[in-house]
Amino acid sequence: MKHLLNILDLSTEEIGELIATAEDIEAHPEKYEDACRHKILATLFFEPSTRTRLSFESAMLSLGGNVISMAGANTSSAAKGESVADTAEVVSGYADIIAMRHPKEGAPYVAAKHSSVPVINAGDGGHYHPTQTLADLLTVHREKGAFENLTVGFCGDLKYGRTVHSLIAALSRYRGVKFVLISPEELRLPEFVKRDYIEEKGIPYTESASLEEQIGKLDALYMTRVQKERFESEEEYARLKDTYILTEEKMRTAGKNTIVLHPLPRVNEISVKVDEDPRACYFKQTRNGKLMRMALILKLLKDKETAEKGGVYQVGGGGERERNTFVSTSVKCANPHCIFPCEQELPPLFYRDKRGTLCCAYCDAAAENGKETTV
Numbered sequence: 347m348k349h350l351l352n353i354l355d356l357s358t359e360e361i362g363e364l365i366a367t368a369e370d371i372e373a374h375p376e377k378y379e380d381a382c383r384h385k386i387l388a389t390l391f392f393e394p395s396t397r398t399r400l401s402f403e404s405a406m407l408s409l410g411g412n413v414i415s416m417a418g419a420n421t422s423s424a425a426k427g428e429s430v431a432d433t434a435e436v437v438s439g440y441a442d443i444i445a446m447r448h449p450k451e452g453a454p455y456v457a458a459k460h461s462s463v464p465v466i467n468a469g470d471g472g473h474y475h476p477t478q479t480l481a482d483l484l485t486v487h488r489e490k491g492a493f494e495n496l497t498v499g500f501c502g503d504l505k506y507g508r509t510v511h512s513l514i515a516a517l518s519r520y521r522g523v524k525f526v527l528i529s530p531e532e533l534r535l536p537e538f539v540k541r542d543y544i545e546e547k548g549i550p551y552t553e554s555a556s557l558e559e560q561i562g563k564l565d566a567l568y569m570t571r572v573q574k575e576r577f578e579s580e581e582e583y584a585r586l587k588d589t590y591i592l593t594e595e596k597m598r599t600a601g602k603n604t605i606v607l608h609p610l611p612r613v614n615e616i617s618v619k620v621d622e623d624p625r626a627c628y629f630k631q632t633r634n635g636k637l638m639r640m641a642l643i644l645k646l647l648k649d650k651e652t653a654e655k656g657g658v659y660q661v662g663g664g665g666e667r668e669r670n671t672f673v674s675t676s677v678k679c680a681n682p683h684c685i686f687p688c689e690q691e692l693p694p695l696f697y698r699d700k701r702g703t704l705c706c707a708y709c710d711a712a713a714e715n716g717k718e719t720t721v
């Protein structure tokens with residue numbers, strides 16, 4: 347694999363290997379303390395972050411490597427108008443691996459196309475957040491022992507919650523999984539996620555607006571913050587932000603082994619009183635995130651080294667999408683959060699999904715709701 351843009355760039359076997367490596371790192375940290383000596387990680391964060399950026403940096407330092415960091419769009423030449431493409435081209439000359447967060451969907455895909463080193467998507471708009479998914483998967487694996495046959499509930503902002511999209515994509519590959527999607531009408535799961543990872547695979551799912559009605563049926567409950575930064579209207583955000591608050595009282599109606607996950611940061615959606623509940627796993631997720639990011643850095647650097655020695659280097663970075671992508675100037679992406687219109691002279695890349703719908707290769711949104719539209 348070359349880049350990690352979408353969690354599906356990793357096979358289920360590779361995810362199993364990363365989990366095994368993470369477990370070994372925790373058991374024998376001394377084996378890894380020099381593993382990335384003389385290697386440099388660049389963290390390019392065009393959006394705020396606590397966990398992702400600092401756990402990536404802590405991960406690289408614990409592997410004996412070094413870190414260069416750009417923590418905010420205003421502290422780099424992006425503030426002068428430099429493109430993502432040029433930034434990636436330049437930074438890949440300074441670092442061995444890049445972790446990028448960006449508010450525009452598909453920005454890490456653009457970076458990957460212009461980088462000579464592996465690019466990791468550390469969150470792109472409301473699209474994907476694959477390394478949070480690695481943290482989530484290690485947590486589920488440790489708490490439940492396996493991914494098969496789990497009923498997983500997602501609650502809150504399923505529209506803009508990029509961690510939800512990536513975790514659904516990841517879990518959709520395991521036998522017997524069921525999803526319960528709990529959200530207000532306005533924050534329902536985007537079509538591309540439902541289409542590609544649930545309906546296409548025939549996974550049973552329920553959509554509901556009531557956490558109270560669903561909580562007792564779940565093996566895992568994934569709470570999410572309503573993503574204030576993605577809303578066009580302050581009033582709309584204010585109206586929806588406290589739709590779901592997980593309290594001790596609600597936890598009394600959950601199963602005795604129902605684990606509670608949250609990518610964090612939380613605002614108000616889980617009462618701090620729930621933190622003492624042994625089923626609350628969200629702080630464990632943050633620690634598991636560092637272990638999985640260590641395992642991922644090791645894997646990507648090792649894959650690159652193997653390729654440089656003439657070994658097999660899978661294209662990765664977009665998985666199946668990469669192989670079917672074509673340029674079309676007769677359609678346009680309808681997603682206002684897509685990177686495509688923000689960068690100069692990007693090729694208008696599209697692909698057809700399994701149903702034949704034309705989708706933007708940067709952000710996966712259907713072109714004008716699936717209709718071909720003349721520019």
Ligand code: CP
Pocket residue numbers: 394395396397398399469478609610611
């Ligand atoms: N979960 C997560 O992405 O947290 P940060 O925004 O703090 O990185």
